[in-house]
Amino acid sequence: xxxxxxxxxERIVEIAWKICVAESWxxxxxxxxxxxxxxxxxxxxxxxKNKNDLKAVLMLRGFQLIYKGSKNxxxxxxxxxxxxxxxxxxxxxxxxxxxxxxxxTDIDMSLYPDLEVASNESFSGLVEGVKSFxxxxxxxxVMRKAYNVWASVHGLVGILRRSEWQENKTETLxxxxxxxxxxxxxxxxx
Amino acid sequence: xxxxxxxxxERIVEIAWKICVAESWxxxxxxxxxxxxxxxxxxxxxxxKNKNDLKAVLMLRGFQLIYKGSKNxxxxxxxxxxxxxxxxxxxxxxxxxxxxxxxxTDIDMSLYPDLEVASNESFSGLVEGVKSFxxxxxxxxVMRKAYNVWASVHGLVGILRRSEWQENKTETLxxxxxxxxxxxxxxxxx
DNA sequence: AAAATTATGTGTACTTAGTAAACACTTTCC
DNA sequence: GGAAAGTGTTTACTAAGTACACATAATTTT
Numbered sequence: 232x233x234x235x236x237x238x239x240x241e242r243i244v245e246i247a248w249k250i251c252v253a254e255s256w257x258x259x260x261x262x263x264x265x266x267x268x269x270x271x272x273x274x275x276x277x278x279x280k281n282k283n284d285l286k287a288v289l290m291l292r293g294f295q296l297i298y299k300g301s302k303n304x305x306x307x308x309x310x311x312x313x314x315x316x317x318x319x320x321x322x323x324x325x326x327x328x329x330x331x332x333x334x335x336t337d338i339d340m341s342l343y344p345d346l347e348v349a350s351n352e353s354f355s356g357l358v359e360g361v362k363s364f365x366x367x368x369x370x371x372x373v374m375r376k377a378y379n380v381w382a383s384v385h386g387l388v389g390i391l392r393r394s395e396w397q398e399n400k401t402e403t404l405x406x407x408x409x410x411x412x413x414x415x416x417x418x419x420x421x
Numbered sequence: 422x423x424x425x426x427x428x429x430x431e432r433i434v435e436i437a438w439k440i441c442v443a444e445s446w447x448x449x450x451x452x453x454x455x456x457x458x459x460x461x462x463x464x465x466x467x468x469x470k471n472k473n474d475l476k477a478v479l480m481l482r483g484f485q486l487i488y489k490g491s492k493n494x495x496x497x498x499x500x501x502x503x504x505x506x507x508x509x510x511x512x513x514x515x516x517x518x519x520x521x522x523x524x525x526t527d528i529d530m531s532l533y534p535d536l537e538v539a540s541n542e543s544f545s546g547l548v549e550g551v552k553s554f555x556x557x558x559x560x561x562x563v564m565r566k567a568y569n570v571w572a573s574v575h576g577l578v579g580i581l582r583r584s585e586w587q588e589n590k591t592e593t594l595x596x597x598x599x600x601x602x603x604x605x606x607x608x609x610x611x
Numbered sequence: 612a613a614a615a616t617t618a619t620g621t622g623t624a625c626t627t628a629g630t631a632a633a634c635a636c637t638t639t640c641c
Numbered sequence: 642g643g644a645a646a647g648t649g650t651t652t653a654c655t656a657a658g659t660a661c662a663c664a665t666a667a668t669t670t671t
Binding site: 463471 | 627629
């Protein structure tokens with residue numbers, strides 16, 4: 232067993248995160264992680280109930296990253312900047328993004344309260360932002376718009392991840408910095 | 422080996438489709454399928470290179486279903502009705518929908534030309550519909566709008582699949598029939 | 612501090628699932 | 642009518658998740 236500062240649990244998360252960022256969740260297998268951590272195949276089970284537990288930790292970390300990104304931009308009620316962060320995250324961490332927002336997630340949120348909270352907070356932040364943009368509209372109209380913004384952002388991430396854009400990621404990122412907010416404004420508030 | 426009219430290949434597809442519709446792709450495993458078909462575990466490999474081949478067939482079938490749905494409504498260039506079909510499909514066949522549009526698809530489209538064609542046709546149908554709606558705009562603007570519509574529709578499917586709506590699916594379907602086109606009009610062309 | 616409990620890691624082994632390889636029979640085609 | 646191709650079986654390998662029994666170290670309890 233290698234000698235490290237952090238707990239094995241922390242190391243495992245770190246290793247899994249790296250694999251997931253660089254490759255994908257499918258490439259994270261416990262034997263591989265264990266080997267990288269320098270422990271036995273099953274040491275893992277002392278810290279996680281099962282593999283999905285680990286997935287949940289990575290997802291939570293993803294939400295925290297998006298959230299931190301939003302804070303950095305000092306987003307306040309500006310849901311446009313909020314959406315922009317979302318998109319940046321989707322481009323920068325595509326595999327974590329998939330983990331979090333792919334339809335094929337077999338994670339039962341109710342089993343992971345922190346995760347559920349983070350996910351809900353994330354959405355209600357958006358709703359608040361939208362509401363402050365259209366303060367005279369009904370709750371229903373605000374919700375509809377919020378969902379629409381959300382869908383827009385998801386759609387955009389999907390588009391920007393297509394190979395045409397990924398071939399030179401640097402330019403894509405530049406495009407985002409220069410045009411993203413304008414784009415979101417147009418597609419969401421005409 | 423049971424005695425049937427269709428080829429084993431057709432039967433396998435049928436069985437897999439049913440499992441996938443009722444449960445999910447993750448629940449389709451070749452041993453189970455083989456057992457239901459009344460053949461040995463590996464007979465499957467005489468008809469498919471691997472499991473992904475079968476997945477591709479199911480996806481293609483999904484595209485055909487959406488397409489057929491569009492024909493029935495006599496959709497023409499009306500991309501609103503087109504989007505509505507998309508949503509209906511997403512609600513009626515959620516697991517097939519995931520298979521087709523979930524981010525976590527490990528299908529390499531270029532390996533399945535029919536599938537690529539179907540998928541592209543599906544999108545260019547939408548683009549055409551949008552174009553006829555805004556004939557004086559640039560190619561770029563049309564594409565941007567098309568992607569936005571697409572994203573909207575995806576977003577809506579996601580929303581309608583949340584538990585609040587799924588609890589009484591019948592009402593959801595009714596809602597779709599009554600309000601969907603209006604909703605799409607508002608969210609996409611303000 | 613001795614005893615009991617809990618935490619952390621190991622080794623072994625079971626299970627599920629995808630699939631390769633060798634064999635056999637049957638149909639097709641020159 | 643024999644070669645080739647098609648279809649199915651058996652057997653077995655591999656990867657990956659995880660349960661279980663054991664060991665030892667750390668912590669808590671009395």
